[in-house]
Amino acid sequence: MGWKRSCPKIACFVWAVVQVLGLASPALAAQSDDWSILETQYTRIQYLSREDLRRFNASIDYGPGRWSAKRVLQAKPSTSMEDGLANKVDALFERVQEILDMHPQMGKVRILLLHDKKHLAAEYHRLFKAPCHIRSWYLHIGSTIYINCKDVRVGILAHEMGHAVSEHFLVFSPPRVSAEVWSVYVEAHLFDD
Numbered sequence: 001m002g003w004k005r006s007c008p009k010i011a012c013f014v015w016a017v018v019q020v021l022g023l024a025s026p027a028l029a030a031q032s033d034d035w036s037i038l039e040t041q042y043t044r045i046q047y048l049s050r051e052d053l054r055r056f057n058a059s060i061d062y063g064p065g066r067w068s069a070k071r072v073l074q075a076k077p078s079t080s081m082e083d084g085l086a087n088k089v090d091a092l093f094e095r096v097q098e099i100l101d102m103h104p105q106m107g108k109v110r111i112l113l114l115h116d117k118k119h120l121a122a123e124y125h126r127l128f129k130a131p132c133h134i135r136s137w138y139l140h141i142g143s144t145i146y147i148n149c150k151d152v153r154v155g156i157l158a159h160e161m162g163h164a165v166s167e168h169f170l171v172f173s174p175p176r177v178s179a180e181v182w183s184v185y186v187e188a189h190l191f192d193d
């Protein structure tokens with residue numbers, strides 16, 4: 001699955017314009033009382049229902065024998081679905097930092113778990129006033145990953161985490177192409193030994 005579907009040029013262009021002009025108000029989406037929050041060490045996952053969270057959890061599957069996350073997770077027994085999910089997301093975040101060799105001091109990344117494709121498109125339109133043709137995106141204003149809980153892959157989430165880490169690592173926002181290359185690199189090397 002290529003990065004183009006995750007972050008096509010037009011989306012990244014819109015994203016860059018938003019960074020410069022400060023057009024977006026991503027906080028609005030999170031102010032509804034409808035959202036619940038799962039805090040992890042590195043992220044704040046906002047979701048609408050436990051079923052959405054369960055779907056997200058089921059999608060974050062590293063598979064047997066893949067990279068060191070398995071060892072990390074075995075070392076941290078989880079007593080609940082929420083605990084297990086938090087461990088997996090944090091292990092993925094650490095893996096992204098390791099691949100990029102970037103360990104910025106930063107606050108938690110917000111993961112906005114949208115209910116479905118329609119919800120994702122509505123949020124995209126609210127922010128960018130344009131139709132949505134992508135599966136996920138990261139917005140540095142609000143340090144937020146927008147993702148559809150019914151359409152999650154580990155690689156997509158890692159890709160967007162890569163944007164968050166590189167944006168926070170550099171004093172100035174990286175050039176759009178560089179940021180994209182780093183995130184594609186994360187996806188490509190996620191399961192390397």
Ligand SMILES: [Zn+2]
Binds near residue numbers: 003007
């Ligand atoms: Zn991207």
